[in-house]
Amino acid sequence: MTLAAAITGVGMSDIGRKTNRPAMLHLAEAARRALDCAGLSRDDIDGISTYPGKADNSPGMSPLGTGEVRGALGLKTRWHSAVPDGPSQMAPIQVAAMAVATGQARHILCFRALTESSSQTATRRASIPGAGRARLGGWYSYLVPAHAMSASNWAGWMAQRYFHEFGMTREHLGLVATGQRAFAQQNPSAVMRTPLTMEEYLGARMISSPLGLFDCDVPIDGACVVIVSAADAAKDCARSPLSIEAMGAALGSQETWDQRSDLTTMGAHDSAADMWKRTDLKPADVDVLGLYDGFSIFVPLWLEAMGFCGHGEAKDFIAEGNIGPGGRFPVNTGGGQLSGGRLHGFGLLHEVCTQLWGQAGARQVDGASVGACGMGGGFIAGSMLLRRD
Amino acid sequence: MRPLPELTAENTAFWTGGAEGTLMIAFCSDCAHAIHPPQLVCPTCWSEGVEFRSVPGTGTVYTYTVNHQSWMPDMPVPFALAVVELDGAPGVRVTAEVVNADPESVAIGQKMKVGFLNIDDVWFPQWEPAQ
Ligand SMILES: [Zn+2]
Numbered sequence: 001m002t003l004a005a006a007i008t009g010v011g012m013s014d015i016g017r018k019t020n021r022p023a024m025l026h027l028a029e030a031a032r033r034a035l036d037c038a039g040l041s042r043d044d045i046d047g048i049s050t051y052p053g054k055a056d057n058s059p060g061m062s063p064l065g066t067g068e069v070r071g072a073l074g075l076k077t078r079w080h081s082a083v084p085d086g087p088s089q090m091a092p093i094q095v096a097a098m099a100v101a102t103g104q105a106r107h108i109l110c111f112r113a114l115t116e117s118s119s120q121t122a123t124r125r126a127s128i129p130g131a132g133r134a135r136l137g138g139w140y141s142y143l144v145p146a147h148a149m150s151a152s153n154w155a156g157w158m159a160q161r162y163f164h165e166f167g168m169t170r171e172h173l174g175l176v177a178t179g180q181r182a183f184a185q186q187n188p189s190a191v192m193r194t195p196l197t198m199e200e201y202l203g204a205r206m207i208s209s210p211l212g213l214f215d216c217d218v219p220i221d222g223a224c225v226v227i228v229s230a231a232d233a234a235k236d237c238a239r240s241p242l243s244i245e246a247m248g249a250a251l252g253s254q255e256t257w258d259q260r261s262d263l264t265t266m267g268a269h270d271s272a273a274d275m276w277k278r279t280d281l282k283p284a285d286v287d288v289l290g291l292y293d294g295f296s297i298f299v300p301l302w303l304e305a306m307g308f309c310g311h312g313e314a315k316d317f318i319a320e321g322n323i324g325p326g327g328r329f330p331v332n333t334g335g336g337q338l339s340g341g342r343l344h345g346f347g348l349l350h351e352v353c354t355q356l357w358g359q360a361g362a363r364q365v366d367g368a369s370v371g372a373c374g375m376g377g378g379f380i381a382g383s384m385l386l387r388r389d
Numbered sequence: 390m391r392p393l394p395e396l397t398a399e400n401t402a403f404w405t406g407g408a409e410g411t412l413m414i415a416f417c418s419d420c421a422h423a424i425h426p427p428q429l430v431c432p433t434c435w436s437e438g439v440e441f442r443s444v445p446g447t448g449t450v451y452t453y454t455v456n457h458q459s460w461m462p463d464m465p466v467p468f469a470l471a472v473v474e475l476d477g478a479p480g481v482r483v484t485a486e487v488v489n490a491d492p493e494s495v496a497i498g499q500k501m502k503v504g505f506l507n508i509d510d511v512w513f514p515q516w517e518p519a520q
Contacts, residue, residue, distance in 0.1 A: 128460050134393075141394035142426050145513060146486040148470045149392075149460045156454030157472055164452070164497050208470075209455040256426065258472045258484050263452060 005097035006234040006241035007386065008107070008227050009038025010350045015222030015341050017117045017191060023063040024072050026223035027113045031073060034225035039238025040107055046078045047105030049092035049228075051112060051344070053082030058127050060119030060221070069111060079105040087249035087271055088292075088376030089345035090384060093226055097244050100230040107233060110226045112346040116219035126219040127151060139256035152216055154257035154378060155295035156208035162264045162297065163210060166312040170210055172319060173296040174201040176331075177214040177338055179324030180293070184335025186325075186363035191218055192339040215296040220341035224350050240388050242356050245370075248275030248383040257378045264312075266298070267381035268305035268374055275383040276307065283307045286385075287368035288355045289329055290348030293336040298377045299323070303331070306372055306383070325363070333363050345375030349384075356388045390461075393511050399427045402441035407505030407512025411443035414478045423478040444477035446503035447519060451482060455492045469495040473516060485516040494518075 011033030013026035035041065054065030066080045079099050083091035089112060096108040116126035128149050129140045136144055148154065162168055178198055184190035196214060204213040234241035248271040253260040260266070276282075283306060291302035300314030308329055309317040317323070323331040334340050334351035341347065352371035354360050371386045394404055399415075403426075406413030415424040417431035418438035430437055453471040469487035487495055488504070500519035505512040 125460055135395035136392050137395045137397070139426065141400070143484045144392050145394055145511075146470065146484045147391070147456070147460075147464070147468065148484050148486075150456075150458065152458070153454050153456055153470050156456075157452045157470070160454055161452035161497070206455070206457045208458065211454075258482055259425070261480070263472070 002387065003097050003244045003247070004101040004231040005244045006229055006231055007244070007353055008229040008234045008237040008239065008241055009034040009040065010227070010353045011035070011037055011225045012189065012343070012347065012350050013223045015189065015191060015220045015343065017218070017220055019221040020118050021221060023113045023115050023223065024068070026221060027064055027069060027111060028073065030111065030223040030225040031109060034109070034227050037239065038227050040227065042073065042075070044107050045075055045109045047096065047099060047108035048075060048077050048080045049096040049108050049110045050082045051086070051089050051092045052084035055084065058129050059121070060115035060117070060126060062113070063115050064111070064113045075109070077105070079108070087251070087382030088380045090373070090375040090382030093228060093349070093384070094247050094249060094382060096228040097247065100228055103230070106230050108228045110228055111223060112344050113223035114342065114344060115221045116342065117221045120219065143257065150208065151294060151377070152208040152211055155297055156211050157258070158263050158266070158301070159210050159297040162301070165264055166315060168300070168315040170202060170212070171198065172300070172315040173215055174198050175318050175324070176293070176296040176299045177201050180332050180336040181339045182325050183333045183363055184339035186361065187334045187340065190335035190340040191220055192335065211295055211297065214338065217294050217337035217342045218339070220343070222341065222343055224343045224346035226346060226349060226353070239357050242353055242386045242388050245281060245385040245387045246275045246279035247385070248272055248278070250274035251379060251381065253379060255379050260379065264301070266301050266305065266377060267379045268302050268376065268383070271381040271383040272305040272307065272374060275385060279385055281370065281385060286329065286370050286372045288333060288352055288365045288371045289331045290352040290371065290373040291331050292345055292348065292375045292377055293332055293338050294342065294377050296338060299331060302374045306374060330365055333360060333365065348375065349373050352386060356386060391508060393508060396510060399429055403427050404511045406441070406443065407507065407514065410505070412446040412503050412514060413441040414444050414475065414481060415439050416442050423481045425478070425481040425483065444475055448473040448475045448501050450495060450497050450499040450501060452497060453487070453495045455495070467492045471495060471501065471516060473501050483514065485514070487517065488515045489517040
């Protein structure tokens with residue numbers, strides 16, 4: 001059931017905190033690295049795709065649109081798109097896959113650039129929607145005026161309900177955070193590489209209960225590029241193409257964080273279920289996972305959404321050591337966003353691809369050939385299964 | 390300063406009901422579906438006969454969080470944020486700023502009642518323990 005589309009290259013800029021480096025320089029660096037990875041040249045790129053497009057709804061959230069990047073990199077494209085309302089930060093990759101599969105383009109440069117670390121100030125913090133605006137509209141307007149301003153509040157609701165229903169504790173989430181830190185220590189590109197003990201995790205200040213400092217991902221400056229190529233064009237690239245085996249974009253609930261009837265599930269559950277309908281592969285076939293970890297609680301929810309364990313079973317699945325270094329289903333092996341920095345899902349996919357190409361160095365998962373990636377939290381969700389043949 | 394909602398055709402009744410001391414929720418006049426956030430069209434039957442009705446202004450905590458991080462200058466912390474299931478509006482939840490209670494005392498299943506904070510043209514619902 002594989003789509004006639006593959007990932008042929010990935011590239012990430014030197015990400016960091018307070019780099020004070022313009023977004024375009026991060027983007028150009030990521031693009032150069034992605035082309036090198038794929039063995040392509042600038043003139044091979046004939047499409048461009050991003051999420052969400054140039055936007056300033058929170059500081060440094062999306063400083064670059066397709067127009068500026070086309071201009072700066074001198075791209076002549078047959079197809080371009082920015083998708084603010086699609087299946088998560090994965091939307092530009094999913095639409096690129098459909099575009100190459102239908103002959104709209106051959107090699108599409110998909111990008112995500114953020115300068116959330118450099119852009120935030122005392123009055124305009126990263127990821128606080130509508131900060132500084134006179135009046136709010138849309139779903140934000142039912143949450144933010146109540147001072148439910150941060151996604152940590154919305155994720156905190158989900159975590160609290162999940163704890164209540166299934167007996168999860170902070171120690172379970174601590175295993176996610178400390179496990180990913182252990183991976184990050186093996187990743188020279190990760191922004192947080194000092195060891196993190198459970199004691200330090202539990203002792204850190206609370207942000208929005210039950211989520212503490214180390215349950216929250218790290219705002220960074222950086223860019224990531226993923227090149228999506230038509231299946232026939234992918235054969236000409238430098239590496240084995242990573243075929244897009246299946247993807248899912250389903251959403252069965254309203255587009256806001258407080259109305260889904262069961263807040264121990266997310267849009268992830270809808271999109272992942274739809275993904276599995278399009279493939280003969282099963283969770284047991286997966287070697288490496290990239291699961292959205294804007295907050296640690298999303299990892300157990302994505303594990304359940306993707307069917308790696310049943311509803312309510314993720315705490316035991318995690319405690320049994322399945323997802324950390326040496327586990328059967330290693331998750332976010334580059335450190336994820338919790339320790340690697342928030343590249344809004346693109347970094348997680350970059351890591352899955354790096355693993356499938358056997359380029360992950362000390363943290364390499366032996367023989368990884370099938371990867372699963374889930375991006376987004378709350379109602380925002382996109383799922384993808386990749387296969388190296 | 391508290392960010393405020395923009396008042397629109399969809400939501401004005403919700404944000405101003407507090408002037409009369411009542412919580413107003415949108416209902417479909419054809420199929421009785423309770424609609425939140427309020428919309429101009431019923432998502433169940435596509436009727437445009439959406440009307441606001443007062444509901445008791447009580448409900449039950451479905452989940453909550455205690456926020457400890459000050460997201461704006463001079464934002465006092467900690468405070469509790471609940472998601473409250475409304476009485477009299479099946480399936481509807483509201484995001485609830487909890488006042489007049491120890492934030493750490495908020496619990497799932499707790500009964501809450503609404504009050505209103507008037508700022509400019511908005512009567513902002515706030516929630517406190519019912520007992
Ligand atoms: Zn109706």
